[in-house]
Amino acid sequence: MPGKPAPIKKAPAKKAAEKAPEPAPEPEPAPVEAPPAEATPAEATPAEAAPAEAPAEAAPAAEGEAAPAAPAEETPAAEGSPAAATPAAEDGAAAPAIDAPAADAPAADAPAADAPAADAPADAAPAEAAIVEEPPKAPTPPPPAVPTSAPLEVSVEDVNESSLTIKWKEPETIGDSGLDGYTIEYCKDGTSDWVVAQEELIAANRYCIQKLTTGDLLHVRVVAVNPGGRSEPGALAEPVPIREIVARPKIRMPRALRSRCVKQVGEQVNLLIPFLGKPKPVVSWLKDGQPLDTKRINIRNSDKDSILFIRTTQREDSGVYEMTVKVDSFEDKASVTLQIVELPGPPAxxxxxxxxxxxxxxxxxxxxxxxxxxxxxxxxxxxxxxxxxxxxxxxxxxxxxxxxxxxxxxxxxxxxxxxxxxxxxxxxxxxxxxxxxIQKTGIDYKPPEYQDHDFSEAPKFTTMLSDRAATVGYTTKLLCSVRGSPKPKIEWLKNQMVIGDDPKFRQLSNQGICSLEIRKPCSFDGGVYTCRAKNEQGEATVSCKLEVKQIIISDEKSK
The missing domain is CATH 2.60.40.10 (Immunoglobulins)
Structure with missing residues (x-):
């Protein structure tokens, strides 16, 4: 009957276990979908039979893991059927479970475990269970390639009437996939038709676009290419006219302005900076990176130079003035540091x-x-x-x-x-x-005692009188010098006679220098003249001879 459980005999299972000295060969793995649901423990039954409605709990085998038993809840078995006897195979392998028509038994094709249920008697010998192998995992695919960032600092290196040379720097971010090369594209101003300048990718950071038309205004961009695709383009800031540049812009900074220009507050600043460039360059000025204050600072530009003029300087005019000279896409820059100084303040x-x-x-x-x-x-x-x-x-x-x-x-x-x-x-x-x-201290000052020195000295002539010859009518002078202390008195004598206050003679004595001046002497003024010096200590004299000559005029000259 379908509702009657089939009795399970234990003796054949025990006997089969005794006949199987070697473990059963591993069967092919089959998916086991038995969920780990709580199983109702089977009630203890006599050794002759066990109810089929209660699922048997899987017990661990003694030498290996037991495979989970298929639920026999809705699998009726008749007496005498192979499921009731569960005989072991002669080669010791576990007998496969019989297919049951029940829907709740997904693991019916799995090999049955030889071990008895947990509630079975302890004398039942457990059998080794089959080992289930997992299928190998598929390898992880590599991440997709990513384009690089845009090329940097695209600029013009040279231009003429038929070609344009540009240069750039490599992208900031390249990535693991590397860089295949660059492609250069250009289009005319006012259009959107971009033309590729080269047939193949280039690896250099410089390229010359040739066979251009004179007078065109071109936009140019550079694109980096790698396995991830095209990067964002790096383009020129302004379109480039295709024409010959006669002379590139060049600032000729005067030597005096290359280091620093120092002026005092209130002074006038007049800086003249020449430059080169043809056609006429465009000149611009910045102060510390900002536009100039045209109310205070005047700029005068010509074809050859630029003048920065400040009438009355102030401290705020100090800074770095940057001059830029530009011809089309070519430019040159130079800076002047202006320092306005004044008197310092007092110490704090x-x-x-x-x-x-x-x-x-x-x-x-x-x-x-x-x-x-x-x-x-x-x-x-x-x-x-x-x-x-x-x-x-x-x-x-x-x-x-x-x-x-x-x-x-x-x-x-x-x-x-x-x-x-x-x-x-x-x-x-x-x-x-x-x-x-400064505090006073108890110091008694005693001046040193000095002996008075006696400076008294008798008169002594240090320069003697010399004999002289004079001409009638020509004034002459006699000189000598004398010393003595106290100051000696001076007298002049002629032929041992004191001259006195004779107006013909002039007597002088100053700082020891004695002189006698004889005004327009005649032949009678000749003789011996003596200078005598007297003081308390003594007397001294000195003499000389004066000869007065007459001029003789011949008769021939008189006639």
Missing amino acids: SVKLVDTWGFNAALEWIPPKDNGNTEITGYLIQKADKKTGDWFTVLENYHRLTATISDLIMGNSYTFRVFALNKVGMSESSAVTKTVAT
């Missing part, structure tokens, strides 16, 4: 650090405003509180600390500091808030 503060002995230590902070140029030094002055007059003690001093020495004991001093730069000295100064007082 100055402080009296210490006072000892005849010294005072100062310390100050650099000025907040350096006049747009470096500080070259400092000037330090002191003032006595008694007089209030300022005196310079250090000039062109480069440090921020200083020690002022040789101060007067008992006086109080104030100090001030000026800042210096290449323009000059700051208009104001930083003054110390505290006063440096």
Whole structure:
């Protein structure tokens, strides 16, 4: 009957297990779709029979994993059928399960396990189960190739009436698939018909497009190609006219402007920069990358030069001025650094650090405003509180600390500091808030005792009188020098007779130099002249002979 379970005999299974000393050969793997659903444990039955309605729980085999048993819930078996006896094969292999018509038994073709259910008696010998192998996995396909990024910095290298040479840099991102090459395309301005310039891809970063028509205005772009396809194009910023450039633009920067142009606040700036280029170049200026303020800065351009003019400079005019000269797609750039300077501000503060002995230590902070140029030094002055007059003690001093020495004991001093730069000295100064007082110490000064020196000396002539010859009618002078202390009295004598106040003679004595002037002497003025010097210590004389000659005129000359 279809609803009656078939009895299962254990003895043949045990006997089959004893006859199978070797494990059964592995059958071909079959898909097992039995889900791990909770199985209802079978009730303990006598050894002669077991109910078929309860699914047998899979028990692990002693020497291997048992294959899951097919559910026998809706598979009736008649007495005496092969399923009831479950005899083992003579070669020790597990007997395959009989196909059941039930829909809930997807694993009917799987090999049955030789091991008994979990609730079967323990004396049943388990059999080895068949091992199921998984099919090999298919290999992972490689990722698809990706195009590169666009070529960089496409620019014109040369142009004439029939060709155009461009250059560029390789893309920033190339990728793992590499780079096959570049293709160059161009089209006329106003159209969208792009023409490929070369037949094959090129690997170089430079290409000359030839056989062009003079006067055309062309747009040019470069495309990088790899296994992933075409990249985004890198194009020229502006269309290029196909024509001959007679002279490329070139700025001839004067040597004086190549480093830096320094001007003081209020001065005039007039920079003339020549350039070359034909046809006439287009000139443009930028200050620190921004357009110029035309209200303050004037630009005058001609065919050969450009002039940057500022009537009255200010600090804000400092910066980097960039000049660009352009002819079609060719250009040249040059920059001028303009530095507007002025007097610096005073030091931020100055402080009296210490006072000892005849010294005072100062310390100050650099000025907040350096006049747009470096500080070259400092000037330090002191003032006595008694007089209030300022005196310079250090000039062109480069440090921020200083020690002022040789101060007067008992006086109080104030100090001030000026800042210096290449323009000059700051208009104001930083003054110390505290006063440096040089304390008096108990010193008894005893001046040294000196013996008075006696400078008294008798008169002594250091330069003697010399004999002289004079001509009648021509004034002559006698000279000598004398020393002595106290100052000696001078007298002149002629032939041992004191001359006195004779108006014919003029007597002088100055700083020891004695002179006697004889005005228009005659023949009677000749003789021996003596100079005599007297003082408290003694007397000295010196003499000479004066000869006065007469001029004789011959008779022939008189006639």
